[in-house]
Amino acid sequence: MPAKLAAFALFLGLLLTIHGAAMAQTVIPHFFAGTASIQGATVPDGTLVKAKSSSASADLGSAPVSAGRYVLQVSKPPAGEKIALFVGEHPVARQVEWVMGEVEMLDLDGGSIPPPAKKSKYSGKAFLDEKPAPDGALAQVFSSKSSKLLGETKVVSGAYSLEVGQPPEGEELIFKLDNLKAKTLSSWEPDNTVELDMDVRTYHTFTGTISRYGKPANGTVIAYGAVALASADIRDGRYTLRVRNPGDTKKVTISVTSKFLDFDAKTLISETPWVQGQITELDLSYDKYHSFSGSVTINGSPAPDGTSIFAYNFDGSQLGHATVSSGRYEMVLPFPTGSCPKCVTFLIETYNPSSFSDGWISWQEDGKSTLDLNHRRNEDILETVAAFEYFVANFNLDRYKSATMIEHTLVLVQMVLDSLQLLYIRQGNDPSGAQGAVEAYSTTDTWRSSMTPGEAYWIWSRIPRELDLSNGSKIWLEQGLNRIVW
Numbered sequence: 001m002p003a004k005l006a007a008f009a010l011f012l013g014l015l016l017t018i019h020g021a022a023m024a025q026t027v028i029p030h031f032f033a034g035t036a037s038i039q040g041a042t043v044p045d046g047t048l049v050k051a052k053s054s055s056a057s058a059d060l061g062s063a064p065v066s067a068g069r070y071v072l073q074v075s076k077p078p079a080g081e082k083i084a085l086f087v088g089e090h091p092v093a094r095q096v097e098w099v100m101g102e103v104e105m106l107d108l109d110g111g112s113i114p115p116p117a118k119k120s121k122y123s124g125k126a127f128l129d130e131k132p133a134p135d136g137a138l139a140q141v142f143s144s145k146s147s148k149l150l151g152e153t154k155v156v157s158g159a160y161s162l163e164v165g166q167p168p169e170g171e172e173l174i175f176k177l178d179n180l181k182a183k184t185l186s187s188w189e190p191d192n193t194v195e196l197d198m199d200v201r202t203y204h205t206f207t208g209t210i211s212r213y214g215k216p217a218n219g220t221v222i223a224y225g226a227v228a229l230a231s232a233d234i235r236d237g238r239y240t241l242r243v244r245n246p247g248d249t250k251k252v253t254i255s256v257t258s259k260f261l262d263f264d265a266k267t268l269i270s271e272t273p274w275v276q277g278q279i280t281e282l283d284l285s286y287d288k289y290h291s292f293s294g295s296v297t298i299n300g301s302p303a304p305d306g307t308s309i310f311a312y313n314f315d316g317s318q319l320g321h322a323t324v325s326s327g328r329y330e331m332v333l334p335f336p337t338g339s340c341p342k343c344v345t346f347l348i349e350t351y352n353p354s355s356f357s358d359g360w361i362s363w364q365e366d367g368k369s370t371l372d373l374n375h376r377r378n379e380d381i382l383e384t385v386a387a388f389e390y391f392v393a394n395f396n397l398d399r400y401k402s403a404t405m406i407e408h409t410l411v412l413v414q415m416v417l418d419s420l421q422l423l424y425i426r427q428g429n430d431p432s433g434a435q436g437a438v439e440a441y442s443t444t445d446t447w448r449s450s451m452t453p454g455e456a457y458w459i460w461s462r463i464p465r466e467l468d469l470s471n472g473s474k475i476w477l478e479q480g481l482n483r484i485v486w
Contacts, residue, residue: 344362
């Protein structure tokens with residue numbers, strides 16, 4: 001059909017539509033007719049041309065496109081508003097004044113401006129450090145990567161309600177309260193209504209276990225930046241520490257202290273990152289050790305594989321155990337508590353090494369020492385196990401003529417009884433020339449009850465130690481055989 005003829009037919013159709021509308025109602029619509037396209041391209045048949053009020057509060061009419069053309073009658077919009085026209089969902093750039101009964105030829109091209117952004121509604125309670133947020137606090141929603149502001153409102157009575165625009169593709173929603181990031185994170189769906197509480201924490205929470213030498217610790221855990229930021233009690237080896245903002249460094253150092261410890265404070269972790277609102281599970285320990293290793297020889301030859309090496313503290317409690325392999329040992333020892341802190345001694349099987357003069361080594365935190373252990377046995381003067389059994393059964397040393405022989409017999413005691421720490425020997429005369437019977441005790445109380453003033457006593461001790469006497473005085477025992485006169 002020629003273009004002029006088509007326009008005439010369209011105009012005739014409009015006249016007939018106007019006549020029908022005038023007969024049916026007292027408010028005659030505003031009529032539009034013309035071509036419909038989107039960014040210059042003709043739209044498919046059936047695409048709706050729509051009219052809305054400029055505020056989009058009222059639908060004013062719609063008509064389908066046929067052969068690239070439309071005829072649309074538009075109802076009167078609310079007072080003070082214009083007509084907004086759409087081709088499909090694409091708005092037309094120009095808004096039009098409504099005129100009753102007007103017939104207007106208007107070609108429409110949608111998409112010259114983007115369609116209106118879709119929005120979703122979010123609402124819920126707003127919390128700041130687990131308490132209702134104050135009225136007037138600014139609740140905002142941003143895209144997670146590009147930080148685009150998608151909506152904001154003020155908190156009222158501890159709650160918020162706002163419309164949230166669509167974030168860029170692939171991004172989620174981040175909620176903030178007075179520019180503090182909430183734990184809340186949500187995906188976005190168009191035209192959705194979501195109930196979602198906004199929970200903001202101004203601190204970083206560290207929580208977990210604290211152990212010392214593999215056992216639950218007690219005391220106080222402290223977080224520092226430039227100054228102390230937080231502290232909390234350690235209860236049954238667990239702690240929860242809420243650390244406020246450390247400032248520009250955004251780094252936190254965590255230490256532990258306790259009146260029961262052998263140090264004032266111990267740093268557990270240095271300059272760990274601080275993140276507002278984050279909860280970090282962090283198990284800590286202050287298991288400080290001293291590592292010892294070296295060769296093990298007996299009479300100048302490498303000790304056999306499997307030979308046991310023991311380490312003890314000053315009070316005789318075992319700190320560690322290792323076995324010899326290829327003539328060497330390795331042992332990692334915890335802090336040696338007791339009456340002589342940091343004192344460590346070693347035994348090869350049950351023999352004291354002769355490789356260090358006083359029998360004691362100083363333990364150092366995070367120490368690493370090479371310590372060769374050597375023991376010299378004089379097999380010619382060691383008695384047989386039968387002699388030892390005789391000694392235990394009879395406590396009779398009348399065939400020994402000197403303290404030296406007593407010492408070597410006690411070596412057998414030491415060899416067979418690993419747990420023996422002290423042995424008390426009572427003899428009426430000086431053992432250096434004794435011929436009489438000898439009594440021996442392995443407990444202090446039994447020995448004290450048998451003491452007679454003026455008599456000589458010999459005490460064998462596995463390690464150097466201080467010993468309380470029944471008269472209130474104290475004596476120092478060297479490692480090995482000691483002689484006293486009561």
